[in-house]
Amino acid sequence: MTLPMTPTFGLIIIGDEIMSGKRQDKHMPKVIEFMNTRGLSLGWAEYVGDSPERITAALQRAFASGEVVFSCGGIGATPDDHTRQCAAKALGVPLALHPEAKRLIQERMQDTAKEQGLPYEPERADNLHRLNMGTFPQGAAIIPNPYNKIPGFSCTGPGGGTVHFVPGFPVMAWPMIESVLDTHYSAYFRQDAYVEKSVIVLGAMEATLTPLMESIEAAHPAVKVFSLPSVDHPQWGRHIELGVKGEPAHADLAYLALRQGLQAFSLEYGPELVR
Numbered sequence: 001m002t003l004p005m006t007p008t009f010g011l012i013i014i015g016d017e018i019m020s021g022k023r024q025d026k027h028m029p030k031v032i033e034f035m036n037t038r039g040l041s042l043g044w045a046e047y048v049g050d051s052p053e054r055i056t057a058a059l060q061r062a063f064a065s066g067e068v069v070f071s072c073g074g075i076g077a078t079p080d081d082h083t084r085q086c087a088a089k090a091l092g093v094p095l096a097l098h099p100e101a102k103r104l105i106q107e108r109m110q111d112t113a114k115e116q117g118l119p120y121e122p123e124r125a126d127n128l129h130r131l132n133m134g135t136f137p138q139g140a141a142i143i144p145n146p147y148n149k150i151p152g153f154s155c156t157g158p159g160g161g162t163v164h165f166v167p168g169f170p171v172m173a174w175p176m177i178e179s180v181l182d183t184h185y186s187a188y189f190r191q192d193a194y195v196e197k198s199v200i201v202l203g204a205m206e207a208t209l210t211p212l213m214e215s216i217e218a219a220h221p222a223v224k225v226f227s228l229p230s231v232d233h234p235q236w237g238r239h240i241e242l243g244v245k246g247e248p249a250h251a252d253l254a255y256l257a258l259r260q261g262l263q264a265f266s267l268e269y270g271p272e273l274v275r
Contacts, residue, residue: 006188007068008043012058014073014083015168019049026170027072034178039190052082059090063157070177073168077132088137100142101134101151108149147172197255198243200236200270212261220254222246236270
């Protein structure tokens with residue numbers, strides 16, 4: 001059976017609060033976790049402050065990429081939320097109130113009024129303003145929000161890139177991202193799709209090992225060779241974690257070749273690692 005070609009997944013994280021250090025990003029490690037448990041991997045990530053020009057440029061690249069991108073943050077209705085407007089500009093389409101989003105937002109407002117023991121007033125100015133949270137680029141599809149019903153949205157650009165927009169709040173964003181993955185990309189899930197095999201090389205220099213790494217990648221193009229140096233590890237001191245990553249069958253062959261190539265050097269080794 002021929003398996004579908006797995007798309008590249010990317011992540012855009014938006015907000016001045018991240019760029020200023022007021023808040024630490026939690027999205028990227030969580031998205032990596034979601035990917036890994038499904039046999040997928042995150043290809044890239046980008047951080048953008050609340051600059052409409054930079055957000056629009058980042059989204060234009062994403063829509064033109066042919067990749068699958070998650071965008072976190074900036075889809076509210078306050079003056080510093082620019083993502084919905086920037087997405088429309090990047091696509092060259094107008095914003096429009098999505099009818100299903102309107103229904104869900106109104107439902108949420110009714111729920112809130114009931115919880116507070118107040119009448120629901122749909123024509124009140126602040127309630128009308130809240131409908132802006134359902135104003136998406138024309139043609140967008142909604143992403144359900146199980147936390148408070150106010151949806152995110154998805155758009156596909158002319159270059160084939162699909163961007164899924166979710167709020168910046170982890171309690172909302174994370175179940176929405178998982179839902180998108182499970183609903184739209186389950187055909188790409190593979191529990192045996194990826195493995196890392198490596199060995200701790202003690203006291204070595206990366207420059208010494210670079211020709212070997214290059215030869216392994218040339219002979220085994222289906223894998224990636226990696227080296228992670230450390231100078232002050234509490235157990236192994238100065239060392240390099242040298243290894244390969246890829247589909248298990250390819251990684252096994254490449255790792256065998258790597259260990260054989262290391263025999264040409266007079267080196268000491270720590271443990272072998274498999275992830």
